[in-house]
Amino acid sequence: MHTCLECGNSDMRVRVVDGASVHECGLCGARFGDRRAVTSLNDADMAATRGIGAGIWPLVRVLERLQGVVVRSSAAADPEAGALPFVELGATSADCLVQLENLAKSLRLGAGTLRLPWCIEVDYQQHLAFVLRPRLPDGPVHKALVRDADHDVEMLWRQLERDTRLAWWRHATPGDTR
Numbered sequence: 001m002h003t004c005l006e007c008g009n010s011d012m013r014v015r016v017v018d019g020a021s022v023h024e025c026g027l028c029g030a031r032f033g034d035r036r037a038v039t040s041l042n043d044a045d046m047a048a049t050r051g052i053g054a055g056i057w058p059l060v061r062v063l064e065r066l067q068g069v070v071v072r073s074s075a076a077a078d079p080e081a082g083a084l085p086f087v088e089l090g091a092t093s094a095d096c097l098v099q100l101e102n103l104a105k106s107l108r109l110g111a112g113t114l115r116l117p118w119c120i121e122v123d124y125q126q127h128l129a130f131v132l133r134p135r136l137p138d139g140p141v142h143k144a145l146v147r148d149a150d151h152d153v154e155m156l157w158r159q160l161e162r163d164t165r166l167a168w169w170r171h172a173t174p175g176d177t178r
Helices: 035-050 057-064 095-109 143-163
Strands: 012-017 020-025 031-033 069-075 086-091 118-124 128-134
Touching (some): 020 035, 035 057, 057 069, 057 086, 057 143, 086 095, 095 118, 128 143
Antiparallel strands (some): 086 128
């Protein structure tokens, strides 16, 4: 690709992401190439702009779309520090309870695809907080556990992307606890 399809500029740069080439315009910033590679670059840029770890960003993005829920903080997995990923959610309306129930249902339905058990813990830190994290026994956190949790984050956001489009999630009402 020699010129940008958006603006016609000829200052095109090639970036390689996960083995795929992405052409990026030096003028307007438009990106062309492998869809997954372009999405990965766009996600990394958005995560950096928001100050969120790139590894947890897709999960945060999905959770931010839930009615009545706000993401208060998050952290990606860090094998060197032995830190597990988490997302802290807060309630902005009564819709939050329905969304948390749907989230818990999605975790239960998808448990077979995850390497670790995940839970939603309730905590109080100047406000009521709901923390999505892997549930682990007490003790040291080994690098293998952190890698498994990192793998699960990708599975979780994909699972939630799918589940939020399904009828049982979309049509949930506050009185429906089936």
